[in-house]
Amino acid sequence: MRRQDLGATLTPVPGERDLGLVDALAQLSFAIQAVLGRIAARHELSIVQARLLGILRDRRPTIKELAGFLQLDKSSVTGLVDRAQERGLVTRVASPVDGRSVQVAITATGRRLVSRATTDFATEIGALVADLGSPQQDQLSLLASAVVAADARRRGVELFDRCVDTSPI
Amino acid sequence: MRRQDLGATLTPVPGERDLGLVDALAQLSFAIQAVLGRIAARHELSIVQARLLGILRDRRPTIKELAGFLQLDKSSVTGLVDRAQERGLVTRVASPVDGRSVQVAITATGRRLVSRATTDFATEIGALVADLGSPQQDQLSLLASAVVAADARRRGVELFDRCVDTSPI
DNA sequence: TATTGTTATACTCTATAACTATA
DNA sequence: TATAGTTATAGAGTATAACAATA
Numbered sequence: 001m002r003r004q005d006l007g008a009t010l011t012p013v014p015g016e017r018d019l020g021l022v023d024a025l026a027q028l029s030f031a032i033q034a035v036l037g038r039i040a041a042r043h044e045l046s047i048v049q050a051r052l053l054g055i056l057r058d059r060r061p062t063i064k065e066l067a068g069f070l071q072l073d074k075s076s077v078t079g080l081v082d083r084a085q086e087r088g089l090v091t092r093v094a095s096p097v098d099g100r101s102v103q104v105a106i107t108a109t110g111r112r113l114v115s116r117a118t119t120d121f122a123t124e125i126g127a128l129v130a131d132l133g134s135p136q137q138d139q140l141s142l143l144a145s146a147v148v149a150a151d152a153r154r155r156g157v158e159l160f161d162r163c164v165d166t167s168p169i
Numbered sequence: 170m171r172r173q174d175l176g177a178t179l180t181p182v183p184g185e186r187d188l189g190l191v192d193a194l195a196q197l198s199f200a201i202q203a204v205l206g207r208i209a210a211r212h213e214l215s216i217v218q219a220r221l222l223g224i225l226r227d228r229r230p231t232i233k234e235l236a237g238f239l240q241l242d243k244s245s246v247t248g249l250v251d252r253a254q255e256r257g258l259v260t261r262v263a264s265p266v267d268g269r270s271v272q273v274a275i276t277a278t279g280r281r282l283v284s285r286a287t288t289d290f291a292t293e294i295g296a297l298v299a300d301l302g303s304p305q306q307d308q309l310s311l312l313a314s315a316v317v318a319a320d321a322r323r324r325g326v327e328l329f330d331r332c333v334d335t336s337p338i
Numbered sequence: 339t340a341t342t343g344t345t346a347t348a349c350t351c352t353a354t355a356a357c358t359a360t361a
Numbered sequence: 362t363a364t365a366g367t368t369a370t371a372g373a374g375t376a377t378a379a380c381a382a383t384a
Contacts, residue, residue: 016311016314016318018311019310019313019317021294021295021306021309021310021313022287022290022291022294024317025298025309026201026294027313028194028198028201028316028317029197029201029202030220031317032194032195032197032198033198033202034240036195049350051199062365063365064365064366071199072352072353073352073353074366074367075353075354075355075367075368076352077366078366078367079351079352079367080351080352082367083351095365098360098365099359099360100359100360100364100365100366101360101364101365102365102366118191121195122191125194126190128194128316128320129190129194129316130319131315131316132312138190139308140193140194141187141188141189141194142193143305143309143312144194144196144309145188145193146300146301146305147197147297147298147300147301148188148196148197149188150299150300215374217373217374232342233342241375241376242375242376243342243343243344244343244345244375245375246343247343247344247345248373248374248375249373249374249375252373264342267341267342267384268382269341270341270383271342271343
C-alpha cells in the first residue's frame with residue numbers, strides 16, 4: 001500500500017468540476033454501460049448476455065439465483081437463457097437435488113466468446129479511466145469494490161467476482 | 170480540502186476484497202443502474218426517460234444533440250421523445266434557425282415529475298454508498314466526475330451537469 | 339449533395355399473470 | 362400449499378434502412 005500525494009488524491013483532474021456524488025455516479029454508470037454495450041455488440045452480445053456468460057464462467061447457478069443477482073424477474077431470465085441456449089452459448093442441466101430446478105452452464109463456445117469479449121472490456125475500461133493517474137485508478141477500484149460488496153451484502157446475494165475480469169481461469 | 174487518514178483512504182471498507190478496476194466499475198454501474206431503474210419505475214419512467222427529462226431541465230437540445238449525449242441512434246431518440254410527448258412530459262419546438270431541426274423542451278408536468286424522481290435518486294444513491302465514510306464519498310465523487318468529464322471531452326459532447334441532481338434550479 | 343428528423347421493420351429485453359411440475 | 366421454472370402477452374427500447382424536408 002503506497003504512500004501518495006493527498007492533494008492529487010483530492011483533485012484527480014485539476015480544474016475539473018465536481019458534479020456531485022449523485023450526478024457523477026449516475027453519469028459514470030451511463031459511460032460504463034455505453035462501453036459495455038459497444039464491446040458486447042462487437043461480439044454480437046447484449047450487455048445482459050455478456051453479463052450472464054461472465055457469471056457462468058465458473059459457476060452453475062439456478063434460474064432463481066441468476067434472477068437474484070441480475071435483479072430480473074425469473075421469466076426474464078428464462079428468456080435470456082433461452083436465447084443464449086439457441087445460440088449454443090449455454091445449456092440447461094437438471095438439478096441433482098431438486099426436480100423443479102435447473103442449473104445453467106456455459107458451453108465451450110460460450111466460454112470462448114466471453115473470453116474474447118472480456119479482453120476488450122478491460123482494454124476499453126482502461127481507456128475510459130486513462131486520464132486518472134495510477135493511484136487514483138487504484139482508489140477508484142477500491143471504492144467501487146466497497147460499494148458493490150456492501151450492496152451485495154444488503155441484497156443477500158453472493159458477490160460474483162470476475163464477471164467481467166480478464167484474469168485467466 | 171480536508172486532511173484525512175491515508176490508510177482509510179486506501180482501505181475504504183477494511184477486510185473487503187478489491188474486485189479489480191474492470192469488474193468493480195462494471196458491477197458498480199449495474200448497481201447504480203438498478204437503483205436508477207427502480208426509482209424511475211416508481212415514477213412510471215424508464216431510466217432513459219428519466220435521463221431525458223433530467224437533461225431537459227435547463228436545456229432545449231435538438232434530436233441530434235440528444236442522440237450524441239445519450240449515445241443512441243437518432244431514430245431511437247425520435248421514439249423516446251414520441252413516447253414522452255404522448256404523456257405530456259415534453260414538447261417539440263421548431264428551431265428558429267434551422268427548418269430541419271426541432272428543439273425538445275420539457276413541460277411543467279415533466280418538470281414536476283423529474284423533480285420528484287431526482288429527490289428519490291439522491292436518497293437511494295446515498296443509501297448505496299452509505300457504507301463509505303464521508304471523505305471516501307467525496308473522493309468517489311471527484312474520481313467519477315473526472316472520468317465522466319474526460320469521457321465527454323473525448324466524445325465531443327457537452328457535459329450536461331445536474332442531470333440527476335436535486336439542487337434547486 | 340449533405341444534414342435533420344421520421345417512418346417502417348424487426349429484434350432484444352423486460353414484467354405480469356397464468357400455468358405446470360415438483361417439494 | 363409453496364416453490365422453480367415456463368409460457369403467453371404486451372410494451373419499451375434499440376438499430377438499420379429508406380424516406381421527406383431543408384440547408
